[in-house]
Amino acid sequence: MILARPARPARRVTLVPLIDVLFILLVYFMVTSVYRDLDMIPLAETQDAPQAVTPAKDRRTGPVALLRLTAGGEVALRGRTLDPRGLREFLETTAAEGGRLLILPSGSAPLQALTRLMDATAAAGIIDARLVRIEASP
Template identity: 35%
Template sequence: MPVRSPARPRRAVSVTSLIDVIFLLLLFFMLSSTFTKFAEIRLDTGTGGPAAPAPAATPPLFLQLGADTIRLNAQEVSLEDLPDRLAAEAPDDTETASRTLIIAPSGDDLTSQRLIDLLVVLRQQPGFDIRVLE
């Protein structure tokens, strides 16, 4: 005759250590996350968009952006001097008129941060319709 051992009562599973691990993971992800809002810069590319407007009376400005140089209409200019040069080229009535400014990135070593720095400076100048070539 088979001998049966008395049934052992099951112990309850302790979830204390599981709660500790979940709390530590939650704390880690909360502290390592950033909750800042990133700034947005609108880009208008020169290749897409609505139909081309009628030709302007003033020719567009051409800005060539390199890793170390900026050329405005083939004349080298620094990023700090660019607002003064653009103020001289701005239309007289910036409320109703705008002048097209075409940006052509050049060189393989050009970074996107350099383009963003330029766009931040250009957005502060009124009276310009900024276009970025691809």
């Protein structure tokens, strides 16, 4: 007696498990990545970048101030640390004079401190604020 076995269905390779794994990896890397290295954040224009043509009447002629963000998250102006009230007064004065602001964060400055400083700058009404960094010469 010969028994007829049913034919096996052809096996198909599906991509669903691969897509699931790739999605899980994508979410994992998005959640675990932390931007602590401030060199990864795009900063002010470099000399290699093409300069935008700005009419002379739009250029700001007010004072330029350099604020340094220390590794501890404190804001320093001309070597002196500013408390939050002093910083607010300084930013409001600079905004009233139409001044420009350069922010120089140290390489190990907390990102949250930089965000707070940028928020305070915007709240004070300073229009021209830029992040700068010092690069080593070759």
